[in-house]
Amino acid sequence: MPARQTDSAEEEGSKLTLADLLPGQTAKVIKVLCKGLTRRRLLDLGLVPGTVVEAVMKSPLADPVAFNIRGALIALRREDAEQVAAEHA
Numbered sequence: 001m002p003a004r005q006t007d008s009a010e011e012e013g014s015k016l017t018l019a020d021l022l023p024g025q026t027a028k029v030i031k032v033l034c035k036g037l038t039r040r041r042l043l044d045l046g047l048v049p050g051t052v053v054e055a056v057m058k059s060p061l062a063d064p065v066a067f068n069i070r071g072a073l074i075a076l077r078r079e080d081a082e083q084v085a086a087e088h089a
Contacts, residue, residue, distance in 0.1 A: 027086035
């Protein structure tokens with residue numbers, strides 16, 4: 001049974017994505033959910049498991065969002081930010 005509880009905790013934590021963060025909130029990356037070139041780009045930007053990310057500001061229409069990722073200010077489109085599962089830091 002303990003393994004089952006761990007699985008549900010992982011699923012619950014993966015409901016949060018970077019797109020859900022409001023300016024000033026931080027989260028820790030759990031997993032990059034997409035594949036292919038988009039996955040490679042997000043990993044190259046530093047969005048690897050364990051990285052703490054802060055939402056800095058949203059554009060007036062909420063797309064894109066600027067994030068502080070390892071000391072760099074990076075703007076991500078909402079569709080890309082939705083591909084990064086996270087948990088509150």
